[in-house]
């Protein structure tokens with residue numbers, strides 16, 4: 001493959017005949033941004049090792065600094081956060097949140113509960129991503145949050161309210177990040193009485209709630225859980241620094257390399273996540289196994305290799321919505337029609353991912369059916385068409401479509417162009433270097 005860094009507008013990928021190698025993963029976005037906020041809310045100083053360096057963590061770090069919460073980077077891998085013990089030194093701030101859901105949603109709850117005069121805004125797409133369920137839940141318990149643009153969406157203005165929370169409810173079917181945000185702020189509300197959060201309706205993306213609860217526990221707060229329906233925080237619990245937190249490698253980022261191993265030979269080993277990961281997206285490897293790949297797991301690594309032609313699958317991907325995009329592209333190399341179900345949340349992420357995925361897969365010659373909450377992909381007979389893939393300012397569109405340059409067991413990829421590859425900066429700024437590191441041209 002060639003990587004044309006001098007062309008910021010596109011990258012051309014030649015057919016990749018074989019993939020093999022080891023990839024050290026960047027830090028998990030979900031763990032990084034949660035850890036930063038919890039460390040900032042905690043008492044004491046937290047050392048964070050392996051924080052993700054990307055647009056999404058930069059906006060969180062920038063917001064913490066604007067709020068007067070001190071942190072410093074001491075070397076390439078280590079950050080130190082000086083916790084504010086639940087207080088915010090700066091009472092008025094204008095915060096740019098980029099397109100980071102893991103920054104704007106938890107911060108909205110924390111700022112509304114602690115109180116002050118804050119505005120939160122982001123890129124254009126952030127202003128199209130819903131936040132109404134979270135704002136409703138907070139305003140119902142006395143927060144003062146207003147929309148300064150379109151109702152239900154950022155930008156937001158937060159003023160000091162009078163929080164009286166004992167029981168609050170939030171809808172769970174648009175984004176699990178709303179529940180995550182309320183959970184992380186619940187200890188700040190539960191000063192004298194317990195606080196219970198009820199989930200109204202279905203809760204999507206459940207494994208992300210497990211990440212939230214796991215990290216809260218490490219910062220000294222336990223949450224009583226009644227299934228996925230209600231969550232209670234007993235009073236008097238305060239966040240306290242655990243000392244040091246090691247951030248796992250990003251399991252969603254792992255999906256591209258594991259799929260590459262499953263399609264293009266392998267073995268590919270990703271390092272930084274393993275069988276004990278707290279990230280739900282490690283279950284992506286199970287989907288590859290169902291498609292016929294061979295997966296091996298260690299404490300801190302996962303390895304994938306191909307084992308003949310992949311088989312199509314028909315499965316529910318609600319638990320791994322991000323990594324599921326990688327399956328939609330891997331489906332180009334599977335025999336039969338692959339169907340991904342229960343992924344309506346794709347419509348409200350970095351772009352409308354159901355529409356974007358369908359449009360771009362069709363450019364490669366696939367037959368695609370797109371429904372309100374599902375997509376099915378039938379690969380073309382013979383080679384994939386040469387195509388220019390648009391990425392819609394969505395890092396995952398750029399990363400998962402790089403796989404369409406692979407030579408699978410059944411067919412050869414064609415030279416393809418990926419427009420605006422730099423959008424990977426949201427979670428994986430060096431993605432195309434890492435991909436170049438495992439991609440080998442004709443080895444035969």
Ligand SMILES: O=C(O)C1=C[C@@H](OP(=O)(O)O)[C@@H](O)[C@H](O)C1
Nearest residue numbers: 030102175176177205208322345
């Ligand atoms: O809490 C998190 O860290 C995330 C939750 C998921 O969002 P939804 O709950 O909106 O599906 C996921 O897509 C996102 O990338 C990260």
Ligand SMILES: C=C(OP(=O)(O)O)C(=O)O
Nearest residue numbers: 099100101102322349350
């Ligand atoms: C949906 C995603 O991001 P966010 O954390 O902004 O919701 C994603 O990374 O795929």
